[in-house]
Amino acid sequence: MPALHALANPARFLKIARPLTAVFGWLGAALIAIGCWAGLTQTPPDYLQGESVRIMYVHVPAAWLGMGGWSGIAVSSIAFLVWRHPLAEIAARAIALPGAVFAAVCLATGAIWGRPTWGTYWQWDGRLTSMLLLFFVYLGYIALARADRERGGDGRIAALFGIAGTVLLPIIRYSVVWWNTLHQGASIGLTSSTIDRSILWPLPLMLGGFSFLFGAIVLMRMRTFLAVAKAEARMRRRARA
Amino acid sequence: MKAKHQRMWLVGAALLAIAVAALLALSGLQGQAAFFYAPSDVTPEVLRADRAVRLGGMVAGGSVVRAPDGVTVHFRVTDGRATTPVSFAGIVPDLFREGSGVVAEGRFRPDGSFVAANLLAKHDEKYMPPELAGKMHETKSLEQ
Numbered sequence: 402m403p404a405l406h407a408l409a410n411p412a413r414f415l416k417i418a419r420p421l422t423a424v425f426g427w428l429g430a431a432l433i434a435i436g437c438w439a440g441l442t443q444t445p446p447d448y449l450q451g452e453s454v455r456i457m458y459v460h461v462p463a464a465w466l467g468m469g470g471w472s473g474i475a476v477s478s479i480a481f482l483v484w485r486h487p488l489a490e491i492a493a494r495a496i497a498l499p500g501a502v503f504a505a506v507c508l509a510t511g512a513i514w515g516r517p518t519w520g521t522y523w524q525w526d527g528r529l530t531s532m533l534l535l536f537f538v539y540l541g542y543i544a545l546a547r548a549d550r551e552r553g554g555d556g557r558i559a560a561l562f563g564i565a566g567t568v569l570l571p572i573i574r575y576s577v578v579w580w581n582t583l584h585q586g587a588s589i590g591l592t593s594s595t596i597d598r599s600i601l602w603p604l605p606l607m608l609g610g611f612s613f614l615f616g617a618i619v620l621m622r623m624r625t626f627l628a629v630a631k632a633e634a635r636m637r638r639r640a641r642a
Numbered sequence: 643m644k645a646k647h648q649r650m651w652l653v654g655a656a657l658l659a660i661a662v663a664a665l666l667a668l669s670g671l672q673g674q675a676a677f678f679y680a681p682s683d684v685t686p687e688v689l690r691a692d693r694a695v696r697l698g699g700m701v702a703g704g705s706v707v708r709a710p711d712g713v714t715v716h717f718r719v720t721d722g723r724a725t726t727p728v729s730f731a732g733i734v735p736d737l738f739r740e741g742s743g744v745v746a747e748g749r750f751r752p753d754g755s756f757v758a759a760n761l762l763a764k765h766d767e768k769y770m771p772p773e774l775a776g777k778m779h780e781t782k783s784l785e786q
Contacts, residue, residue, distance in 0.1 A: 445771035445772070445773075446772065447770065447771070447772075448770055448771065448772040448774070448775030449739075449742070449765055449775070450736055450737065450765065450769070455771055457769075465657070472714065479653050479657075482649055482653055483646060483649045483650050483653055484646070486688075518735075518736075518737055518763065518765060519735065519737070519763050519764065519765075520735035520736075520737075520760075520762050520763055521762055524677070524762070525677075526677040527671075527675045527677065564653065564656055564657070564659070564660070565656075567657075567660050568660045568663050568664050568667070569664075570664075570667075571661070571664040571668070572664050572667055572668060572689065575668055575673075577667070579668045579669065579672060580668075580671070580672060580675045580676055580677070581676050581677055581678060581680065581698065582677050583678075583745055583762060583764055584676050585764070585765055585766050585767045586766070586767045587767060588768075588769065590766040593765045595768045595769070596767075596768070596769040596770075597768075597769060597770035597771060597774055599770075599771050599774075600769050600770065600771065601769075632719050642721045
């Protein structure tokens with residue numbers, strides 16, 4: 402905990418965040434470039450789906466980050482509610498937009514992938530529907546956090562919503578296990594995978610690349626929010642003087 | 643210090659409630675959230691009601707027969723416990739294969755057979771290159 406408490410100081414956070422943004426951004430771009438090259442040219446097609454299996458290299462990282470983003474919002478919300486960590490509220494708001502974008506990318510690439518493999522862009526199956534709900538919950542969170550801030554709220558309402566929305570994460574994860582769905586079960590477990598190694602290997606590169614990119618966007622947005630807060634405070638001081 | 647501990651307990655209780663809610667949703671909706679009926683799920687009630695349903699399962703090996711009219715396909719859908727004969731007139735998805743998953747949208751006939759208006763292919767979570775698949779199991783496609 403002492404490391405997190407040290408980071409609660411915005412000045413100290415900014416000192417680390419500034420160079421880290423560039424490192425994450427370039428690392429993410431490089432990994433995605435390598436991953437795209439490998440996924441498009443170096444891996445064999447699937448025996449059943451053919452070339453369309455390559456959409457996986459975008460779809461799976463987008464899905465993981467769409468869900469990982471909400472986990473980040475939940476953890477930040479808890480940190481804000483329990484420890485009143487001032488940066489946690491900013492972090493949650495910073496995560497919401499890229500999280501929503503990645504959830505949307507997951508849904509879009511899933512639709513494009515579904516057409517040639519399943520024969521449909523969209524079906525109201527458990528996995529697809531629960532992921533769509535997560536996307537809507539992201540939009541709700543963004544609107545709520547913004548409205549709360551504009552009315553001078555302290556961010557507690559948004560934080561409570563951030564925790565409540567977590568209910569969707571296990572539902573998305575286990576929808577393909579507990580319900581019968583059109584979407585297939587999980588291919589990647591903690592220790593093993595049902596994807597052959599020759600097709601699988603660019604996926605960790607893309608996953609790492611997307612994650613670093615996500616981190617860079619979140620850091621960028623957090624710095625923006627801090628700068629805006631600073632400018633607002635200065636303006637208030639000037640108005641008083 | 644006391645207020646912080648109280649907040650910690652509250653958040654802990656909220657997380658527990660969320661876990662229980664997710665569990666209840668997953669188990670409670672098991673009947674309603676099912677995307678399709680498996681052949682062994684098909685009860686007389688489902689059969690009697692003349693409504694659009696989805697039937698899902700594996701296309702039984704050796705069951706695909708093309709009718710002489712060239713557009714109608716007859717096959718059997720099985721879930722290992724029960725089997726339902728299905729007929730479909732139209733273009734089947736690329737991934738429609740014997741021994742592979744299928745979801746048929748349509749209606750039951752009084753005799754218990756199923757008339758599909760639309761076919762969706764369902765694939766499993768195993769991805770592998772063609773050379774490996776050829777060695778491991780013989781997948782028969784319709785064209786072969």
